[in-house]
Amino acid sequence: MKGTFRMKLAERVAIVTGGALGIGKAIATACAREGARIVLCDIAAPALTAAEAEIRALGASVLCLRVDVTDGAQVAAMVEEVVKTWGRVDILVNNAGGGIGPKGLTETCDEEWDAVVNLNLKGQFLCCREVAAPMRCQEWGRIINIASNAGRYRSNTGFGGLAYSAAKGGVLQLTRSVAHELGSSGITVNSIAPGSVLSERGWREFEALPVELRERVLAETPLGRFARAEEIASIAVFLASDDASYITGATIVANGGWCAA
C-alpha cells in the first residue's frame, strides 16, 4: 500500500514557533513526517540545534531561526527570511508560550502579567500579522494557534495561573477574528485547546503538584490519562491538511473529555 498514499503536507512550508521542545517539537516532527519543509523557531539555542538535527534525520528540509516572538521586528525578519529561502509560507503554527506557575489575581505583578500576555498572546498576533501578506498572495494558508484548556474553561491543575488563562482566552478570540478577516483569501485559522500534556515541561509541572490534586485531575478526565505531545501534534497536522479545508474559526478541544463541549 505504501507509495499509493500521498503525504498530507507534501512540499508545504510550515513555521513552528517554540519548535525546539515539547509540543512544538512534536508538531514540527509530525509535519516533517508528512512531507513539510520546516521552519523551526525558538529562543533556546542549544535545544533548537538538537531539534534541528532530529528533524533533519527524518529527511526533511529545515530552516532554523532564533526568534523572540514578542519582538515585532524579529518576527518580520523571520517571515522575510522564510519567503527569501522557500518563496512561500503555507502553514504557521503559533506554539510558543508558557506560564509562570499557579499565581492568582492578587499574586500577579505588572511585569509578570506583561511577560505572560506578550509571550502567549502578542507573539501569536505578531506572527499572524506578518504571515498574512505572503499567505494572501498565495491565496492559501493555514494558521494554527495553540491555546489551552485554561483559556476555554479553567486550568485543570491551576498551574498556568491567571495571566496565562487570560492570554489563552485571548488566543481563542484572536483566532476567530483573524479567521473572519482572512477567510476570503483562502486562509483558515483555527486553534487547539489542549488539556494537560506530558511534554518535558509538562512532566516537571505535573510532578510538582500535590498528589491529591494529580489524582483528582486524572479521576476527572474520562480517558484517565494526560496527553502525549504527539497527540496534540496529530491535531495540528489534521488542521493543516486538506481534510480540514472547510474548518475555520474553530477550536478543537483536546482534553481527554475533562470538560466536554
Add this chain to the structure above:
Amino acid sequence: MPELLDRVAVVTGAGGAVGAAVAQRFAGEGARIVLVDEDQHALGRIREALRHHAGSVHSLVTDLTSESQVRALVARTLARFGQVDILVSAMGMAEEPPWDEPGPTAWERRLRSLTACALCCGAVGTEMRARGRGRIVNIVASAGRYRSAYACPEGVTGTGAPSAATGGGMLALTRELSLELGPHGVTVNAVVPGWILTERSTREWERLSERARRDILAEISLGRPGRPDEVAGAVLFLASDASSYVSGSAIDVNGGWWMS
C-alpha cells in the same frame, strides 16, 4: 499509509450525501464498512459507488428506531467482520426535513434520528466497551449548536425547531457518552456541519431570493458553502488514531459561519 486499515466502521444514514461521502472516504482509507439506511434505493446507490471495495462493504436496510433491529445490526456486523471499531451516525443529516413539511411530521421525523443515534451508540458502545477501544462520531445539524444555517423562505415558519431540538439532544448525548465510555478507551465526539452543498440543499438554495443568498454567503468567512467530502475529512480525523486525546468535543465544519 491508509488511516483505517482493517478497521470496521458502521455508518448510519449512508444513503444520504454526507453519510455516503464518509463511506467513500473510509473505504479509501482501508476500512471495512457496514452501510446502514432505511432507504433501500439510496443504499443501493452508495453500494454501487463502492463496487470496487465490494469485498469489504456490507449493507443493511435497518429501522434504527427499533431496538431489536439495532441489536441485529450489531450481531450481523460481528458475524461478518468480527468487530466494530467505529460508529458514525449520519442519519440525522439524511433526514433533514423539507421546509414545507407539516410541523408534527417534521418533529416525528427528526426525533427519530435522535432515538436512532441513542440506540446505535448504546448497542455499539456496549460492544466497544467490552473490547476496550472504539470511536463514535455523531454528525449533528448546526441548528442544534447555534441556529438554522439559513432562514426559511417567506410564508414558512418554525421548521428549524425540530432540527434544533434534535441536534441539541445529539450533542448532549455525545457529551454524556464521552464520560461513560472514556474510561473504557472509547472516544465520543460530534461533527457539526454548516451549509453543505447536496442535491437537497441545492434545491432549497434555489428557492431563496438573490438577496437571501447574498446574505448567507456574506456570513460565511470562507465565502462559499462546503462539500460533503469536507465533512468526511473531519469525521475521518475523529475516527482515526490522530484524535486519540479528543473526546466529548464538537468540531464545527462550517467555513467560519459560526465560531464557538
